[in-house]
Amino acid sequence: MHGVWKDGNHFALLPEAARFLPAMFEAVGAARESIMIELYLMESGRLASAMIEALCKAAGRGVTVMLMLDDYGAMGLADEDRRRLEVGGVALRFFNPLGFHSLARNLSRDHRKLLVVDGRIAFTGGFGAVDEFLDAWYEVAVRIEGPVVADWVRLFSRLWDSSLTRGHGDPALVRHLRLAVSPLADYRGMRGRVVWGQGYRYQAIRHSLQYRVSSAEKRIWICTPYFVPTLDLRRRLARAARRGVDVRLLLPGEHHDHPGVRYAGQRFYGRLLRAGVRIFEFQPTFIHAKCTLADNWASVGSCNFDHWSLHWNLEANQEVEDGRFTDEVSELFSRNFAASREIHYSAWSRRSRLQRLREWLFGSLDGLLTRLR
Structure with missing residues (x-):
């Protein structure tokens, strides 16, 4: 499935963690209304701790913060860190909790990587909240502004509200968020679309x-x-x-x-x-x-x-x-x-x-x- 091609976006290529991590933390620190994060990998460590602190600070100043993690990919996230998120006001959910059902169903994982701030700025790529991304793994991300961000919000929203998830927080949170969908005049001709697989x-x-x-x-x-x-x-x-x-x-x-x-x-x-x-x-x-x-x-x-x-x-x-x-x-x-x-x-x-x-x-x-x- 895919969205339609939309004009008037701005895409910034951010190779290596030294570029995309500061940009992502800056966006989270400047959030005023909402933060949506969807990750496959999150394990306790330096990077996860820094992210938890930033998300809890945002929630403390009134920002709606939603964190969607894959249940298998987050196995390395300690119970203490999960409690920090929930006590800090972050709505936390897990995709497809592991169980005694079919092996094929357990193999179905949420491998997407996404950060959306205020319905206005999005990041995607192959990143995760594990310390390997700090210095051991080479990764690339892209920063996104413009009408196509609305498609990333909708993609997150459908999963957040789906019956395959469980956790804490109001399931209708994402339905009331405002989206910035106006084309950016300086980037006419910069077309983009979101394409996804399930x-x-x-x-x-x-x-x-x-x-x-x-x-x-x-x-x-x-x-x-x-x-x-x-x-x-x-x-x-x-x-x-x-x-x-x-x-x-x-x-x-x-x-x-x-x-x-x-x-x-x-x-x-x-x-x-x-x-x-x-x-x-x-x-x-x-x-x-x-x-x-x-x-x-x-x-x-x-x-x-x-x-x-x-x-x-x-x-x-x-x-x-x-x-x-x-x-x-x-x-x-x-x-x-x-x-x-x-x-x-x-x-x-x-x-x-x-x-x-x-x-x-x-x-x-x-x-x-x-x-x-």
Whole structure:
């Protein structure tokens, strides 16, 4: 599912936590009416403590603060921190609490990342409230102003009011919030839309990417930390490369929080490389960013290209059509390609037997997971 394209927005690319975390805390500190936060990961630590303090301060000055966390992703949030939020006046809810129902239902997680302040400013990307984002993981976010913010508010509102959540606070809180939806005159032509997915039932993100890959004329650059693509996407990428499109993948190197996922995706390297797809593995740290660039279109958000995101998770991305923004995204990709090791087919074809065994083993496990739907 997706919103309609809206003009008159302002999108600011914020690569690395040193840029997006201060911007987000500044927005929270300036909030006057409402704060909506939706996160997958939140674990007790320095970053979570700073966020709890900022949210409680906002609630203390009369701001309506709503925090939606995934029940599994928030397992590391201590009971003491949960009490601090509730005592501090923050309305706290958890998506899809783990239970003794089907495994497939437990696998359905809220993987979206969203902050909206006063219905006027929004942030999305791949961030979370865990200390790894302070210095260990490379991440990218986007700051959003303009009419498209209203779609992020509606997306949050539907989940907040859904029967899949439980927690404390008035379920009708979001219905009375004012929205700033007027186009920004200085940014005419900066078009954007929100696109979201909800497991295998609503896969607008996947369909949007497939369309862009098939219709691209010059470039398709994809950055994702978890690359286990569908057969259809692999074929589209290969066909695009064969017709002369500059197809590049920016993926994690040995720094990875789930090495098995990396091995499962590496089993596809050979055929993609033979087709002309260029593959780069980022070297400095674990790259957790989810960003795609196709000609004059860009997408930043929560969705990975693996079976978890495409088959089970709630996901949401911000899509942008604007040369100013895509120039910034292109420059960021170029810097990160330069900090990566390119994988060449000649060297890859000589990889060790141990590496091939890892690909087979974790690829087989990934195949089993896809049949749990």
